[in-house]
Amino acid sequence: MGHVVVGAAVVRDGRVLAARRTRPAAAAGRWELPGGGVEPGEDEATALARELREELALDAVDVGERVGPEVALPGGRVLRIRVCRTDGEPTALEHDALRWVDHDELDGVDWLDADRAVLPDLAALLRPPAPSSAPS
Numbered sequence: 001m002g003h004v005v006v007g008a009a010v011v012r013d014g015r016v017l018a019a020r021r022t023r024p025a026a027a028a029g030r031w032e033l034p035g036g037g038v039e040p041g042e043d044e045a046t047a048l049a050r051e052l053r054e055e056l057a058l059d060a061v062d063v064g065e066r067v068g069p070e071v072a073l074p075g076g077r078v079l080r081i082r083v084c085r086t087d088g089e090p091t092a093l094e095h096d097a098l099r100w101v102d103h104d105e106l107d108g109v110d111w112l113d114a115d116r117a118v119l120p121d122l123a124a125l126l127r128p129p130a131p132s133s134a135p136s
């Protein structure tokens with residue numbers, strides 16, 4: 001079990017993909033960003049691409065920039081989120097539900113505790129562009 005857990009902010013059309021956990025019991029029914037532990041010999045982008053293939057059957061994923069702070073997890077691990085982009089359609093292979101969450105829905109989702117630390121940065125990522133103030 002590695003020290004770093006990577007999570008994917010899969011973003012499309014102003015929404016981010018949330019996945020509902022089935023295990024362990026304390027986390028079942030709560031939502032996370034898909035991902036998992038970085039294994040020995042992997043870099044973070046490779047680990048994320050592997051996790052998205054295993055969990056969501058996504059093949060062509062572009063792993064991009066970091067989002068938000070590194071979050072300390074119980075047990076001494078740390079969670080790091082990266083923006084991911086794909087044209088593929090995710091299929092829940094290890095979660096029991098998926099949903100696309102827009103800016104206004106973010107706060108109402110029952111995220112895992114650690115993920116709440118990333119919500120302000122996710123919100124900034126999803127915020128619709130402000131209307132132009134330039135005179136027309």
Ligand SMILES: Nc1nc2c([nH]c(=O)n2[C@H]2C[C@H](O)[C@@H](COP(=O)(O)OP(=O)(O)OP(=O)(O)O)O2)c(=O)[nH]1
Pocket residue numbers: 001002005006007031032033034035036037038073079112113114115
């Ligand atoms: N994938 C993911 N894990 C998260 C998030 N937030 C959070 O606290 N975690 C925690 C839950 C788990 O304790 C750990 C990741 O475990 P996991 O079960 O998804 O990963 P894994 O399959 O690689 O399992 P493991 O053997 O490395 O523990 O990180 C998140 O947004 N995404």
